[in-house]
Amino acid sequence: MWRRWVFFLVLCTGIGSAMAASLDQLRVGKAGSGTRLVFDLSDTVQHKVFTLAGPDRLVIDLSQTRLRASLPKVADSNPLIKNVRSGTRKGHDLRVVVDLKTAVRPRSFFLKADASYDYPRLVVDIHDRNVADAAQVPVIKKAAEDIKQRNIVIAIDAGHGGNDPGARGGRGTQEKYVVLDVARRLKTIIDGESGMEAVLTRDGDYYLGLRERMAKAREAKADLFISIHADAFRDSRVRGSSVYTLSERGASSEAARWLAEHENGKELGGVSLEDKDKTLASVLMDLSQSATTEASMDVANQVLRSLKKVGKTHKPTVQQAGFVVLKSPDIPSILVETAFISNPSEESRLRTPKHQQKMAEAIFRGVRGHFRKSPPPGTRWAMRTHVIENGDTLSHLATRYHISVAEIRDINGLTSDRIRTGQKIRIPGS
Numbered sequence: 385m386w387r388r389w390v391f392f393l394v395l396c397t398g399i400g401s402a403m404a405a406s407l408d409q410l411r412v413g414k415a416g417s418g419t420r421l422v423f424d425l426s427d428t429v430q431h432k433v434f435t436l437a438g439p440d441r442l443v444i445d446l447s448q449t450r451l452r453a454s455l456p457k458v459a460d461s462n463p464l465i466k467n468v469r470s471g472t473r474k475g476h477d478l479r480v481v482v483d484l485k486t487a488v489r490p491r492s493f494f495l496k497a498d499a500s501y502d503y504p505r506l507v508v509d510i511h512d513r514n515v516a517d518a519a520q521v522p523v524i525k526k527a528a529e530d531i532k533q534r535n536i537v538i539a540i541d542a543g544h545g546g547n548d549p550g551a552r553g554g555r556g557t558q559e560k561y562v563v564l565d566v567a568r569r570l571k572t573i574i575d576g577e578s579g580m581e582a583v584l585t586r587d588g589d590y591y592l593g594l595r596e597r598m599a600k601a602r603e604a605k606a607d608l609f610i611s612i613h614a615d616a617f618r619d620s621r622v623r624g625s626s627v628y629t630l631s632e633r634g635a636s637s638e639a640a641r642w643l644a645e646h647e648n649g650k651e652l653g654g655v656s657l658e659d660k661d662k663t664l665a666s667v668l669m670d671l672s673q674s675a676t677t678e679a680s681m682d683v684a685n686q687v688l689r690s691l692k693k694v695g696k697t698h699k700p701t702v703q704q705a706g707f708v709v710l711k712s713p714d715i716p717s718i719l720v721e722t723a724f725i726s727n728p729s730e731e732s733r734l735r736t737p738k739h740q741q742k743m744a745e746a747i748f749r750g751v752r753g754h755f756r757k758s759p760p761p762g763t764r765w766a767m768r769t770h771v772i773e774n775g776d777t778l779s780h781l782a783t784r785y786h787i788s789v790a791e792i793r794d795i796n797g798l799t800s801d802r803i804r805t806g807q808k809i810r811i812p813g814s
């Protein structure tokens with residue numbers, strides 16, 4: 385896999401002439417414990433020096449430069465370099481690729497023409513990345529302390545509560561109780577997952593306005609808002625779980641419209657969604673909504689897929705409806721109707737801890753699937769993958785990626801320091 389490493393140096397050196405410069409000679413020599421490459425140039429040039437992995441390469445791009453020399457053969461005994469080759473880019477830029485024996489840390493600087501040399505030179509020093517890292521242990525330790533990745537936060541919203549009981553089943557089951565049970569179970573599962581945590585918008589039988597629910601999610605800096613319901617329909621034969629996302633354009637089915645009206649309750653009539661400036665509000669909504677809509681749809685699809693595996697779903701696809709509770713443009717949001725409480729058999733099942741747990745687990749798997757695929761930046765799940773090669777050790781990885789061995793163990797659920805070739809290790813992104 386081609387991966388651009390941390391080092392991406394862009395150095396502009398002087399104004400440079402519009403005329404093409406030339407690389408007249410490339411010299412390879414020793415520089416302390418490393419290797420020094422000296423590019424003898426006819427003129428100052430703009431250049432970039434960066435490394436690539438898999439296989440390890442060092443790339444030096446020289447703009448408006450042509451090669452006027454043959455590249456040197458590198459001795460087999462050189463500890464870092466296998467070979468040097470070149471190519472032309474965009475018809476006028478020169479790319480020099482240094483095939484490496486190991487990952488390196490490059491450092492480059494430009495020397496102007498001086499008394500000793502009447503032409504400018506680009507100097508690139510490279511050191512074995514692992515050796516270089518080991519020599520900088522105190523610095524790295526500090527860097528590791530600085531990296532504080534946060535957990536992915538899920539706001540779980542148990543619908544209704546207090547004097548708003550929600551839907552009621554034929555046996556008298558109240559939606560507000562069963563959804564709180566499912567919400568609490570979901571929170572327990574999420575809190576047990578490394579790198580994730582959950583907050584409940586309500587954790588008791590009390591009334592909470594729809595806006596307050598969103599405000600709580602925002603306060604918790606939630607990455608996802610899940611509203612949990614168990615609803616009723618006028619036709620008691622209707623059954624199955626459904627997953628909804630917000631629709632700005634209107635409900636995608638009659639049932640969705642009906643549920644939206646029902647869930648929104650009094651607040652739909654009482655609160656104007658377009659407070660003052662209708663145009664401004666919709667522009668802002670559009671801007672922030674487009675990114676979260678995509679995320680909402682992905683979570684919704686994954687949760688629905690997961691729910692399909694444990695029971696019947698009401699509709700084969702994610703439904704869209706204008707739920708006020710989902711109107712949080714900055715937080716991806718979904719609404720899960722775990723079941724229809726108006727359906728006698730679903731009502732009975734909803735009362736059982738076993739079924740509540742099953743629902744919570746299914747929702748969790750969908751959520752986890754989404755975040756594994758698209759972890760929010762800055763979270764512990766925003767990872768890259770390191771495939772273990774011969775000779776890799778955890779402490780080697782810790783040094784290389786500037787994190788602690790304990791952290792690698794924790795993130796990857798490792799109980800010992802033993803790793804095997806080919807094993808995929810998750811590394812937090814920087």
Ligand SMILES: [Zn+2]
Binds near residue numbers: 613615647
């Ligand atoms: Zn409800």
